[in-house]
Amino acid sequence: MTNPLFYAKILLFGEYGIIEDSRGLTLPFSFYKGTLKFSELQSDFEKKSNEHLRNYAEYLKVLTLPAGFEVDTESFIKDINSGLFFDSNIPQGYGIGSSGALVAAVFEKYSLKKYDAETISKDDLKALKKVFGLLESYFHGTSSGIDPLICYMNLPILIENKENVDKVAIPQSEEGKKGAIFLIDSGTAGETGPMVQIFFEKMKTEGFRKTLKEEFIRYNNACIEYFLSKEMNPFFRNLKNLSVWAFEHFKPMIPESLYKAWKKGIDTNAYYLKLCGSGGGGYILGFTRDYEKAEEMLEGFNKEVIYRF
Known part of the structure; x- marks a missing residue:
């Protein structure tokens, strides 16, 4: 994949309840998206984003991830020095996964192991959710890992409880309908x-x-x-x-x-x-x-x- 896009996410149901083991339903929202890019870092936005990535890379350097889920931080830092930034129109503080998309983009590009959304198993989803929770904790103090998982998978996800998540088919949106x-x-x-x-x-x-x-x-x-x-x-x-x-x-x-x-x-x-x-x-x-x-x-x-x- 070259410059894959990572979409925002919408948690339709489950806000706060998922902390207490309720179910949740979340889906990607393609109106907003982000991707990792290189540039000369001319604009303030690009400079700021590059600096944020640098701080995040420092966090990742000392973070211990489970075996098989390691991230190549050396390559990440090398790319940051070459002008890497996260080009995103996802508004921050709007509850639609701005940090989740960034985490997903970094993991997709620098994780040593790659996953296919179509064939991924439920056990892998569960393990990935935990890893994403660690990766996103930098932004929120603690994280369930759900947001980056949705952004990474780019599929609707059913949160069954605190531990388990699964891919789910949602009814097709029907343009022209009143509801x-x-x-x-x-x-x-x-x-x-x-x-x-x-x-x-x-x-x-x-x-x-x-x-x-x-x-x-x-x-x-x-x-x-x-x-x-x-x-x-x-x-x-x-x-x-x-x-x-x-x-x-x-x-x-x-x-x-x-x-x-x-x-x-x-x-x-x-x-x-x-x-x-x-x-x-x-x-x-x-x-x-x-x-x-x-x-x-x-x-x-x-x-x-x-x-x-």
Whole structure:
């Protein structure tokens, strides 16, 4: 492969729940992408990216990876000295995998062992997820490894639990249909670390732990099941429950600019909103049976349709 592209990812379902063993469903998003390139490093963007790669290479030099998953850091550093940078239009702090794509690109180019997305086994996926968690920890302190795995595989992935992931076929997007899944730009970037910290603080309360396990995870898992089987009535029932639950319990993670719009969707049943990643800013996910109507009601927000049904 020459200059392979690594797409952004969208976590449709599973935000925060996957920390507590819920299921998750994530898919590549080709609108945003990144690739490793060489240049004379003329622009500020290229210089900054090259410097980031240099710092990352220093981290990789002292990182111990499992046998069989080693990365050739010497070649990586040599290329950085020759003007390597990560050319990406994936916005940072938007919950769509900017660091995941970079990690995937570095691993694809410099890992000693290569993998084929079509034939990769479930055991290899599990092992790769752990390795990617180590590789991405540089950016977030800790990482599940899911984001880089999606970007690396460039396939929809079903997160079965904390340990296991598998490739999954999602129903084909049907252009021209009324229903849609869409992104809303909250207008500000979010930071994963502080949001995850808020979540762990909440987890210290027994009541929150109970409702997360008994309600949130149940709605989340049901949404995945019904979406994959294209059963839209029970899908939207559970989606509404999920949106209401998040509005009540994930308020700090919901960008303030979207409070009213979030509530309006629940009250009118015209659309439902949910977090896209850790929240706090970046993108929010929207789901509707009638995108034209939802678009009118969400006038003033930048929106991007990602899937039609």
